[in-house]
Amino acid sequence: MAEVIRAENLTRHFGDVVAVDGISFAAGAGEIFGFLGPNGAGKTTTQRMLTGALRPTSGSVWVLDHDMVQDPLGAKEHFGVVPEMANPYMEMSGWDNMMFAGELYGVSRGDRSSRSEQLLRQFGLWERHDSRVKGYSKGMKQRLMLAMALLHQPDILFLDEPTSGLDVASSRQIRATVRQFAADGGTVFYTTHNIEEANQLCNRVAIINQGEIVALDTPEALKAPFAESQSVVVAFIGQVPVAQLEVLPGVQRVQKEGDKFRLYTPQPGLVAEQVSELARQHNTHVLTINTLGPSLEDTFLKLTQRPTIQQGEASQ
Amino acid sequence: MKSFSRLWVVAKKNIRVYYLKGPVLIFGVFFPAFLFFAFAIGRHLPARDLVPGLIGMAIFFTASAITPAIIPFETRTRTLERLLVAPLTISSMLAGDILAAFMFGLFVSIIPILISVLVIGVSIAHPLIFVITIILAAGCFAILGTLFAVPVTDIPADVMMLSNLVRLPLIFFSGVFMPIEQMPQWGQWLSVISPLTYCTELIRYSSIGGNHFAPATSLTILIGFTLALWILSIRLHQRNMSRRLAL
Numbered sequence: 001m002a003e004v005i006r007a008e009n010l011t012r013h014f015g016d017v018v019a020v021d022g023i024s025f026a027a028g029a030g031e032i033f034g035f036l037g038p039n040g041a042g043k044t045t046t047q048r049m050l051t052g053a054l055r056p057t058s059g060s061v062w063v064l065d066h067d068m069v070q071d072p073l074g075a076k077e078h079f080g081v082v083p084e085m086a087n088p089y090m091e092m093s094g095w096d097n098m099m100f101a102g103e104l105y106g107v108s109r110g111d112r113s114s115r116s117e118q119l120l121r122q123f124g125l126w127e128r129h130d131s132r133v134k135g136y137s138k139g140m141k142q143r144l145m146l147a148m149a150l151l152h153q154p155d156i157l158f159l160d161e162p163t164s165g166l167d168v169a170s171s172r173q174i175r176a177t178v179r180q181f182a183a184d185g186g187t188v189f190y191t192t193h194n195i196e197e198a199n200q201l202c203n204r205v206a207i208i209n210q211g212e213i214v215a216l217d218t219p220e221a222l223k224a225p226f227a228e229s230q231s232v233v234v235a236f237i238g239q240v241p242v243a244q245l246e247v248l249p250g251v252q253r254v255q256k257e258g259d260k261f262r263l264y265t266p267q268p269g270l271v272a273e274q275v276s277e278l279a280r281q282h283n284t285h286v287l288t289i290n291t292l293g294p295s296l297e298d299t300f301l302k303l304t305q306r307p308t309i310q311q312g313e314a315s316q
Numbered sequence: 317m318k319s320f321s322r323l324w325v326v327a328k329k330n331i332r333v334y335y336l337k338g339p340v341l342i343f344g345v346f347f348p349a350f351l352f353f354a355f356a357i358g359r360h361l362p363a364r365d366l367v368p369g370l371i372g373m374a375i376f377f378t379a380s381a382i383t384p385a386i387i388p389f390e391t392r393t394r395t396l397e398r399l400l401v402a403p404l405t406i407s408s409m410l411a412g413d414i415l416a417a418f419m420f421g422l423f424v425s426i427i428p429i430l431i432s433v434l435v436i437g438v439s440i441a442h443p444l445i446f447v448i449t450i451i452l453a454a455g456c457f458a459i460l461g462t463l464f465a466v467p468v469t470d471i472p473a474d475v476m477m478l479s480n481l482v483r484l485p486l487i488f489f490s491g492v493f494m495p496i497e498q499m500p501q502w503g504q505w506l507s508v509i510s511p512l513t514y515c516t517e518l519i520r521y522s523s524i525g526g527n528h529f530a531p532a533t534s535l536t537i538l539i540g541f542t543l544a545l546w547i548l549s550i551r552l553h554q555r556n557m558s559r560r561l562a563l
């Protein structure tokens with residue numbers, strides 16, 4: 001795998017705060033590299049150093065073999081960025097924002113127009129391309145930001161929580177675009193705190209906590225240490241007391257999830273049988289029942305809850 | 317070539333987004349116009365004696381009106397980070413801001429120049445020096461404007477206040493309201509440190525005639541100010557730029 005993005009011992013201090021603490025990783029062509037962490041973990045700071053918006057305190061970043069401190073311009077032409085909480089120009093129309101982005105990256109006049117129209121149509125913005133961005137919804141602005149980042153046909157995309165706060169349809173569309181981009185050979189650095197999103201989308205995920213990478217692997221491998229923590233998710237038509245679910249043989253703990261209960265157990269089959277028996281005793285029925293494997297959430301919580309966890313623990 | 321075309325892209329964006337912002341029009345156009353009329357009405361000077369001050373003040377206020385506003389606005393509206401990750405150096409970004417401000421200064425200053433020539437009937441004695449001065453001064457004051465935006469803030473009003481705190485006192489000892497040689501001694505001392513002094517001196521020399529400093533001296537010093545302010549501005553902005561992302 002040819003390395004497209006490489007970080008070595010990347011560190012950033014803000015006064016006494018160590019926002020990013022000596023992280024190293026590499027991402028290759030065609031890869032969606034997930035960067036997952038809780039609030040304040042150092043995700044945005046890392047992306048800013050990778051994209052040349054912020055200088056590292058120490059350590060280095062190479063993007064397509066350009067050193068981001070020595071030669072940022074060489075690399076910048078080859079990537080598109082959607083920063084966290086960034087905006088298009090509100091006073092300009094969607095179309096004019098696209099033209100501005102295209103010119104900034106030296107896209108020729110003809111390509112600028114044809115690709116802009118194609119991208120704006122693809123992102124459902126074509127009907128409003130002539131109106132000012134001021135009147136766009138949050139999702140429209142974010143889709144426009146992504147369209148602007150894609151206009152110059154970059155090799156790499158850096159996205160900082162691109163779906164945060166968006167509705168299902170907009171989020172899906174952004175994820176579909178990201179998948180297609182990677183399938184065409186592009187590299188994506190995808191920052192998120194949405195575990196399920198990282199699980200579905202990314203080839204590999206780095207979990208960052210308090211400025212350090214505490215685990216880095218494929219989503220399945222990250223879940224592996226938790227193979228024993230399977231669960232049964234059940235919804236009843238009537239009422240069943242939680243206390244009685246908790247004492248069923250084989251159930252380790254019960255968590256209420258909306259109108260459902262999640263029962264953690266190493267023996268999901270046995271528990272499923274007992275649950276339906278219990279329902280019958282209460283003169284009610286099971287509405288739905290599912291058995292689930294370990295989730296990335298388990299790994300994430302384990303690794304990010306305690307501050308002193310070491311990298312090795314993820315694979316134990 | 318590449319960096320010049322990108323600088324022009326930034327300048328065009330500034331023209332669209334910032335020319336009509338409230339603070340720019342208020343402090344760049346209306347404010348100096350009222351200030352000037354307030355002064356002119358209270359005195360009984362022949363109109364032609366007011367011309368160098370009128371043109372000097374116009375170019376000073378208009379050219380330095382836009383550059384302070386751009387960076388705090390970009391910080392506030394969260395459009396700055398996109399520029400920082402684009403293939404653009406901080407100096408070409410600044411140059412794009414300066415170019416937009418320079419053009420604004422030139423365009424708006426045409427109005428008092430036309431009034432001076434067509435209405436007041438002043439003839440330009442040294443057209444070449446006059447034109448060079450106008451262009452150089454617009455550039456110098458546009459760069460001066462970027463320095464007001466050095467403090468890290470996302471509140472454009474803070475920067476406008478700072479810029480007026482510096483610009484207002486400057487006009488009183490820069491030969492705008494009276495020629496340098498008629499000012500009290502302490503005013504003459506102070507006038508030396510103001511780039512506007514050399515601008516009004518050169519405009520006076522090349523239009524109605526008269527000068528306190530030799531024109532060549534004024535021109536050299538104005539060029540010196542322009543270069544020094546440019547270098548200072550790049551240094552300070554390079555140091556502060558990424559801190560704006562934390563706001």
Ligand SMILES: Nc1ncnc2c1ncn2[C@@H]1O[C@H](COP(=O)(O)OP(=O)(O)OP(=O)(O)O)[C@@H](O)[C@H]1O
Nearest residue numbers: 014019037038039040041042043044045046561562
């Ligand atoms: N410019 C800055 N100045 C001072 N401290 C900063 C700055 N940027 C980030 N920090 C601090 O660095 C730490 C990491 O912040 P960062 O924004 O990178 O986290 P994050 O993982 O992106 O969080 P979130 O999920 O909330 O976006 C935080 O403690 C934050 O307060």
Ligand SMILES: [Mg+2]
Nearest residue numbers: 043044045084
């Ligand atoms: Mg963040």
